[in-house]
Amino acid sequence: MKYKWPVIGHVKQLEELEQDLAQDRLGHAYLFAGPSQIGKMPIVRTFSQILQCPNNFCRECPTCRQIEKGQHIDTMVLRDEGESLKIEDIRELISHLSTTTSSPYKIVTIQNLERITNEAANAFLKTLEEPIPGVLFLMTSIQKQRLLPTLISRIRTISLHALSDTVIHDYIREIRPNLDPKMVEMVSAYAMGKPGRAMVFLNDPDSFRFYQDMHHQIAKFLERSTKTDRMMYVEGLLKEPERVPIFLELFVYVVRRLIFKKMEGAEISCSFEDLFNLIHRLDQARFELDHNVNARLTLENLLLDV
Numbered sequence: 001m002k003y004k005w006p007v008i009g010h011v012k013q014l015e016e017l018e019q020d021l022a023q024d025r026l027g028h029a030y031l032f033a034g035p036s037q038i039g040k041m042p043i044v045r046t047f048s049q050i051l052q053c054p055n056n057f058c059r060e061c062p063t064c065r066q067i068e069k070g071q072h073i074d075t076m077v078l079r080d081e082g083e084s085l086k087i088e089d090i091r092e093l094i095s096h097l098s099t100t101t102s103s104p105y106k107i108v109t110i111q112n113l114e115r116i117t118n119e120a121a122n123a124f125l126k127t128l129e130e131p132i133p134g135v136l137f138l139m140t141s142i143q144k145q146r147l148l149p150t151l152i153s154r155i156r157t158i159s160l161h162a163l164s165d166t167v168i169h170d171y172i173r174e175i176r177p178n179l180d181p182k183m184v185e186m187v188s189a190y191a192m193g194k195p196g197r198a199m200v201f202l203n204d205p206d207s208f209r210f211y212q213d214m215h216h217q218i219a220k221f222l223e224r225s226t227k228t229d230r231m232m233y234v235e236g237l238l239k240e241p242e243r244v245p246i247f248l249e250l251f252v253y254v255v256r257r258l259i260f261k262k263m264e265g266a267e268i269s270c271s272f273e274d275l276f277n278l279i280h281r282l283d284q285a286r287f288e289l290d291h292n293v294n295a296r297l298t299l300e301n302l303l304l305d306v
């Protein structure tokens with residue numbers, strides 16, 4: 001690759017971007033779609049620097065530094081701060097596009113585009129239908145399925161995926177050569193393919209311990225637990241609902257590991273059928289939560305079945 005991107009993995013996708021640049025066939029709107037914490041925003045930031053820097057991505061000039069801090073006048077960033085994207089936001093953005101610029105491009109970054117309301121999406125659609133020369137939209141999404149197909153059809157989607165445990169494992173060993181090998185093993189396992197999460201674990205032991213405790217809890221559910229134990233756990237979990245998706249994600253991960261171990265010949269008392277059924281139940285629970293089914297109901301049904 002020509003440029004040094006500050007992310008690990010996604011080589012094929014980054015090469016595609018570099019090719020667009022080299023062959024002078026940039027799209028006017030890109031959507032980087034994939035799970036959280038895999039490097040979508042660093043990719044967008046770097047791509048903006050490559051496009052705007054007068055010295056071919058030097059990372060030192062005022063332009064590069066301003067983009068790094070999200071303060072560059074012609075590189076607007078709409079971060080996801082838990083708010084939906086309303087029609088007023090889109091109108092403001094469109095009026096910003098008509099102001100003059102001294103940079104090579106006017107770039108608009110929208111983090112988690114699925115926050116857009118239907119009304120705002122329709123207004124945005126018009127902008128996308130009539131591309132303005134020199135204006136580039138670089139957007140991300142963790143739930144692309146929520147976006148209107150008409151919107152998607154006007155944007156070039158670049159799909160990014162979680163990385164393998166091995167890639168993350170090697171990366172941690174490279175940046176923290178002195179870390180205890182057992183810790184490297186666990187951090188890469190709990191990161192579940194997300195380098196951003198691995199970094200959080202390395203910098204915040206509390207969040208690592210939180211995953212470790214949850215993992216033990218899930219293992220206990222599978223080995224031995226009474227209905228009362230499980231319901232009590234659900235009560236605790238519902239007090240902090242933001243933990244529920246992590247719980248389900250980790251649960252799927254634990255069951256997948258069991259399936260692999262069993263395939264390798266380890267003695268595991270559950271049958272393959274039971275394990276695959278459980279994966280199916282967990283996927284269903286994740287789907288229900290995504291579609292606003294009551295979390296308590298979903299979790300109770302799930303854990304009664306385990």
Ligand SMILES: [Zn+2]
Pocket residue numbers: 053054055056057058059060061062063064065
């Ligand atoms: Zn620069």
